[in-house]
Structure formats: C-alpha cells, structure tokens
Amino acid sequence: MAFLMNAWYCAAWTEELETEDRFARKLLGKSVLIFKKQDGTYGAIGNACPHRFAPLNKGPREGDTFICPYHGLEFDTNGRCTRNPNEGGTIPRAARVPSYPLVERDSALWIWMGDPKKADLDLIPDFSMIRAREGWNVVRGHHVTKANYELVMDNLMDRTHVQFLHPLLKLMGEQPENFQRIQSVEQIGNMIWDYHGEVNCTKYPLLDALWPEAPDIVENYFDVRWEAPSNMLLNAGTVEVGTNREVGVHLPMSNLLTPADEFSTHYFWSQARDKNIGREEMDEMIKAGVAHTFQNEDGEMVADCMEMMGTNDLMRLNPVMLPGDAAAVRARRILSSMIAAEQAEAGLV
C-alpha cells in the first residue's frame, strides 16, 4: 500500500517544539527528525544516519548541528553531513540524509515527503479558521490510532455513527415532527465537501456545557471538507434555527491524519469555539472530552474493525456500502487515483 508522497501532511503541532527542541516521529513509514532551528524556523530531516542507521534524535544537538550518537557524524538542518570528527575526517559524498520541507501554518507544522521541487506552499490546506484569533479559544491534541489512516478518514467523513458511538453527542429523545436532515456531497476539483445538517432537532448532552443558554430545539451543522491525502476541516456548530447559522456556538475543527505506517495513524486535531472563551477549565474539559471521544470511542472502534478485517485494505473485503459512505468512498477514489498517477509517473507501476 503506497502513500501519496507529493502532498502536505501535518507532522506536529508547533507547540510540541516548545518543550522539546527536537524529536523523532514515524511518518509515512520513515523515521523523521523534527526540530526548531536557531532562527526560529522549523525543519525536518531523515532520522537515520546514512552510515549505520543510528537514530539521530538520540545524539546531542549543538546549535543547528545534529550529531550522530554512534560515530559523531554531524548534520546540518538540510541533512548535509558537515563534519566527520573521526581520523581522516573526510566526508563521504553520499553522507546525507533526506531533507523535508517543513513549514508552519495555523499552529501546525506541515511536511512534504515527496519530490521537494513540487512542494508548493499554496497547496497547504487552509485551516485559518482554527488559528488563534480574537474571540475564540482553540484546544489541540495529538494521539496515534492503531488503524490504517483510510479507516480513520472513513470515520470522520461519516456522520451517521455519531448516534451510535458517542453518547455525549447523540441527539436526545424523539425528534420533532418538523425535524429535517440535510445532506449532500460536492466535489470541487480534488476537494470534497460533505454537508450535513439537522434542523429542528433536540439537544445532545454536551451542548449544556458548550452553550448553556441554547433553546430546546436547535439546528446542528457539520460540514466536512476533505483534501488529499487526509486533511479534514469539520466546520460544525449548533445554532438557533433560522438565524442563518449566526446565533449559537461555532465549533470548527481540524482533523489532520498522517500515516505513521500502514497500520497506525497520527491524528492531529484542534477545535475552536466562540463561547465560554477565556475559561481555562473549559479548555481542559473540552480537550479531555475530544481526546476521549477520538481515542476511546472512534479510535477503539476503528482499531477493532481493523483487527476483524485482518488486513489494511478495506476494499478487498467487499464491504457493504451505505448512503452515509458516499463522501468517504469518493475521497478514497480520488486518493487512490492520485496515488496511482504518482506511482505511474515515478515509473513504479
């Protein structure tokens, strides 16, 4: 199972480099060293020393120099070996590790692990609505899900499971007669918008904390924007019916999936809100709640599914499809044809 290489993936939250000056992370099956440079910008290089494949993250760092813990080869932030401290001291021409473009955008560090010449900054997906801004509080998290990233993607692009898997987000009781569910899928180039709305619906338990003054009957919206490979904006909120989504609580969210390997997925999420802002205990509560939902409810479920599947390739098992899968199936098809095109271009197939 090949990954899409010429694409931006989230490698880390910038805040992860506030407490550590570097760390190694497995991304697309490769160990990558991620760091903040002396000048405040960020960088990423291959973490395996080209000499004996020792992990560079376990060696010392001096300024912008990373020193192999095994034989002391020194590498700069571009992955070039700049010094061989050993007898002779020659630096072999091949002594370099890959350098990966890594840029900060909207509190995330975006990495490009394909052909660096194609690393167009304009291709970084827009998550500006999640960035820190006046009137909004944002919380973020990262965890690893033990499942292939496409299964996590399916989960995120499917609204129907919420009613079964998430007790705190489940609509309570019977729905009014004028309850209306709205759903449509729109493809714009290689981007998918999956629109969902619940008009005139009852509240879900968590709403009491998010928007205590909410009326009894509300409108929910959760529009998912997917971009290859697996970066999703969940534009969600709960509003007073008929206010054109204006009066209420708005909860846009980013869900950025980066394969660690074929069997596990880095899950970076952030959630902004425009109510209860400036309250730190509310930040903590939401952070813990979202983490619980994604790790223990969704995360366990997709891991269970993957274990039952016994493979990382859903399609080989001829799954039954439901209408709620429409958006995810389209996303899988787009992704699949992008990967095929990339492999063909690289002469790999």
Place this chain on the structure above:
Amino acid sequence: MAFLMNAWYCAAWTEELETEDRFARKLLGKSVLIFKKQDGTYGAIGNACPHRFAPLNKGPREGDTFICPYHGLEFDTNGRCTRNPNEGGTIPRAARVPSYPLVERDSALWIWMGDPKKADLDLIPDFSMIRAREGWNVVRGHHVTKANYELVMDNLMDRTHVQFLHPLLKLMGEQPENFQRIQSVEQIGNMIWDYHGEVNCTKYPLLDALWPEAPDIVENYFDVRWEAPSNMLLNAGTVEVGTNREVGVHLPMSNLLTPADEFSTHYFWSQARDKNIGREEMDEMIKAGVAHTFQNEDGEMVADCMEMMGTNDLMRLNPVMLPGDAAAVRARRILSSMIAAEQAEAGLV
C-alpha cells in the same frame, strides 16, 4: 492448512450462556457471535458487520436483534440485516452475515461452519454418557491451548505419555508379575476406537481421592473414541480386576477440540463420575485438577513442542513414530483425506 468445514465442532458449553446472553469466539479462524435466543434455543452468526467489519458482540442487543455498535445496522438471529436506522434506511441486499447452525446436545453447543445444507444433526457425535444423569456428577471446563489442534489430538490419543507427564496419574512403584497391558486400535468407518487397558496394576496417586476404598491392585481402562474432526470420548475408569469393569469408579470424559486458528485450540472437556457424587467440594477438586492437568501439563507440553517445531505441520518434520502413535496417525490420515476431499469438491485444489 485448511480446516474440515463440513463437520460439527463444539462452540461452547451451554452453561456459558447462563451468565452472558452472547459472546464472540474465534472458531476456525473466524469471529463468531454465539447467543441464546428469546425462545430458549441457541444461534450463531458471523461477528463482523458486513459494512465496516465492526464486532457485533460489542454492540447492544435488543430481544433477538443484534445492533452494530458503529452504525446501528440491525441483524436478526439468522444474520439478516433487518434495519438500517440511518437516513434513507435502505437495507443493501448484501447486508448479511453468515448464519451457522448451532444446536444443543449433551450440554454442549455444536456448530457447523461449512455448507449449512449438509448440517445433518445425526452427525453430531454421541456424548450422551457425559450428560447430567441420576447417579453421576459431571464437571466441565474450557480453555485455550496455544498449539495446533492436531497436536492436542495426538496428545489425547496417546496413553504412553501419562507415565511421564502426569505425576498424579502415574502408576506407582513396580508392577506385579501378572501385570498386563492391553492395547488395540479399531477403525469403524471414519471412527477410531483406541483401546487401552492395564490389568493387575498398582494404583495412581489420584485414585485415593476418586475411589478411597479401591484395592491395592486394580484394573484401569481408557478407551478413546475419535471422530473427525477432533472430538474424542475418553471412556475411562478404574475397577476391581475380574468384575467385567463393573465394580469401581467410572470416569467417562469428553474432549472436544475446536481450532481457534492454526496456532491455538479451544479445548472443551467434561468428566462424569459415579463415586463421591453430590459432594460439591469434590466437583471443585476434580475441576481444578483436570484443568491443571490439561492446561499446565499437557497444554504446556504441546505448546513447547509447537514452539520447537516452528511450524504447525508436524508431518513436514518427519517425526519418528512409536507404536503408541498408531491411533493418532490413523486419525490424522482420515482427517487429512476428508479435508482433501472437501477441498476437491469445493474446487479449491
């Protein structure tokens, strides 16, 4: 390594469904949901929802309806999807899980995982002598042995290891001059009877508990009846010599092996006795003793052997054969040719 599909395997003891109303168990490599229906009969269906392969046993049950924990698809006891609670609500034609015939007989639940049309109840092996009946106490147990089921079968069809592996069942001291060991193997169709007897032998340590009034010199018998795939009756006991097996303690036992997969085996055993009946502490003692023998003595040994073998196929290693293997070798041959015939019929080979 293919399993014999058109055959009855023990899936569970009925008593396992007294404390739980359903559970999942891996049988022949597949996850199976086993349950008691509202009408008191039993059923078994595939445990993987055909939509995303979520485990049905982790979802709620309402009456005779099993609800997928992920998207709420509902299945009846025949594995048919009877409701899709999501928008649209259509039930895809392919939305069904396999249904497996499961019938109660002699306190066991027997499952047929091959072609349901061939599931002839008359083929369920007869273990009526183990069922609860006047004058007898029966104890039962279940554990998983970390070895291929054929290795466990070999172990059960071989009396000679008892003297080396089981201290409590080992004949003590020197045998009298008129000691006689009797052994023969008989094949009746695809059934094998492996007869063993020890006439005029010393006692084994456990006999003091089983039959305190036993004379010093006794007769042991342990006749094993094997039927494909791996269900064995051990008709055993210790009697006064020359009483035509009448005076003494009779200990018929069932040993029902069902592959969980190629590397581990469900072991269902039951033991009846006609002495010390009605004493609950004796039940507990025997249950613990048999479980210890099978799990820690036989179970560890076959797991050790499998680890040393490094494969699940004994025959590939050209093992040295001893006379005591005669019955097991015949059983393996019958089983092997039944599997080959089944594969050929299914066009698989």
Place this chain on the structure above:
Amino acid sequence: MAFLMNAWYCAAWTEELETEDRFARKLLGKSVLIFKKQDGTYGAIGNACPHRFAPLNKGPREGDTFICPYHGLEFDTNGRCTRNPNEGGTIPRAARVPSYPLVERDSALWIWMGDPKKADLDLIPDFSMIRAREGWNVVRGHHVTKANYELVMDNLMDRTHVQFLHPLLKLMGEQPENFQRIQSVEQIGNMIWDYHGEVNCTKYPLLDALWPEAPDIVENYFDVRWEAPSNMLLNAGTVEVGTNREVGVHLPMSNLLTPADEFSTHYFWSQARDKNIGREEMDEMIKAGVAHTFQNEDGEMVADCMEMMGTNDLMRLNPVMLPGDAAAVRARRILSSMIAAEQAEAGLV
C-alpha cells in the same frame, strides 16, 4: 541469511555448567542441549526429541541419560536413543538427535554445528591469554544482544565510536600537540588484525580505577584480531609512553559472538587484567562496568540501528562507509565468501 556452519562458535562459559548440569540454548537458530558428562567432559546434542519435538532440557536426567519429558525416550550424550520405555520398547532407527562436538578451551565451550568430520580442534581460535593464570584476574559475562551478529561485529571492530558512545572510555579534554593516532589493518589468511593506537593521549575516566598511578599522558592500544565467523580478541591496554607497552595495565579481552538466530546474538566476553588483581570488589566493579557498556551502550545502539534498518542485512541499504569501517568491511567480505563457498559445496546454491 545463512550462517557459517563449519566453524567453532562459543556455546557457553564452562562456569555456566557449575551451577546447572545442563541447559538449552538457541544457537544458529537451533535449540541445543549443553551439558557436562559424568566423566567431566562436555557435550551438546539437539534439544528437540525426534518423536514429537519436545524439549529434552525439560525432562529428567539420569547420569548421562537425558529423558524426554513427554514419552520417556532416553538419549545418550551422543544423541542416540538408547531406550524406549513404552509398550513394545522398540527403538526406531531414526530416533536420534544431532550430536555436536563441544570442547572446553580457555574457559569456554566451543561448539561445531556443521559437518562433524570437519571439526578440527586446531581451528579453535586461540584465547589462551584470557585463561586463568598467575598474576592475572579474569572476569566473564554473557548476554543476548537484540541485533544480527554482524552488526555487533561491526561495533567491535570499530574504535571510532568509543569517543561518542562510552563516556567512561572517552579521552578527556584536548589532546597534546604530539598526540598521535596509529591505525592499520592486516589480513593473514582469513584472519584480520585491526591495529589501533593512541600515543601521547589524555586519560579516560575509567583509567583512575584500573591504574590509579597512571601518568597524565599515556599510550593506549587496542588491537582487534578477528577470525571467522565472529570471534574477536581485543588486545588492549594503557601503558607509559615509550615503554614498548610494558609498564601499565594490560586488558586483553575476548568477544565471542554466536548468532542465536538472525535477529539476536549471544555475546560472550571475558576480560583479563594485570593490576588490582586478587581484589574481589574490583572483579565485581569491572564485570558490572563491562556488562553495562556492552548491554546498555553498545547493545542498545546496535538494537536501535537494527530497528531503524528494518532488516538484518546492512549491505542492502547501501550504507555510507567511513575509514573506520575498513576492518569490519573486510571481515564481512571474508565471512560472506566463506558462507558462499560452504553453501556451494553443500549444493545449496
């Protein structure tokens, strides 16, 4: 990845058979039973009973007879089945396990797992300088490193990593102007000598304990003698400059590597010294220090490298080579061509 079969490997330290009369050890992928015979000599046979592959080390031993724990087959120290205690009692002709030449030399037990006819005692590498002798103390150790043995071999034949990986052995501070590093590699038949010297160098931290009276500026030597498959003498010491290596502390060491399998390596080491002798606490200190260095510093590093490599074959990854790798690369080439020749002779390639 094939192992060199016609070669002497260290199987154990003789002292390991002082506390136990036998034990099983995995060597070259096979489980081997290693024992001391009644007559005081040593022996090794295959540990898997040829009947059902039960581990002989778990059975009883009576004199020089090893009894299978499963069915009681008895084996002599040559691996021949000498008794079948079961009904019939015939001993099948094929009932034997391999017997491996195992000889004591210099406190080590050397095993030959290839063609026994080629097991020439003169091929056992000479480690006489490590044996117990007047004026010297020797400590020994054994551990298992979670890496292919060739990676451990590379580590031992490379002096340059010491400065980076081993804080207690690292030269302190700046080196004097007349500091001189000497290095050369010599191949004598299939033996390699890798000579290293540091003349007019500062001390390393551990020297204070090894040779408290050492001058501030010293000479270090560490000449590595490699012989196939992976037995190395490290002839090392620290001396007063210009005394022809006479005045100082001499620390010859054996490093004997025996593959457990492709992914893990038995590491047998011993270290002799001619200072601080007869002090038991010094023995303990050195033993703990060497064990720590090999297990936690070198051992962790090569295990890390192997994990990063994701394979046991370094060369497939086209590693960058440094001058310090010269000896190790030669050793790998010799070993590789010896294995190829052996495979060709055996008709395996």
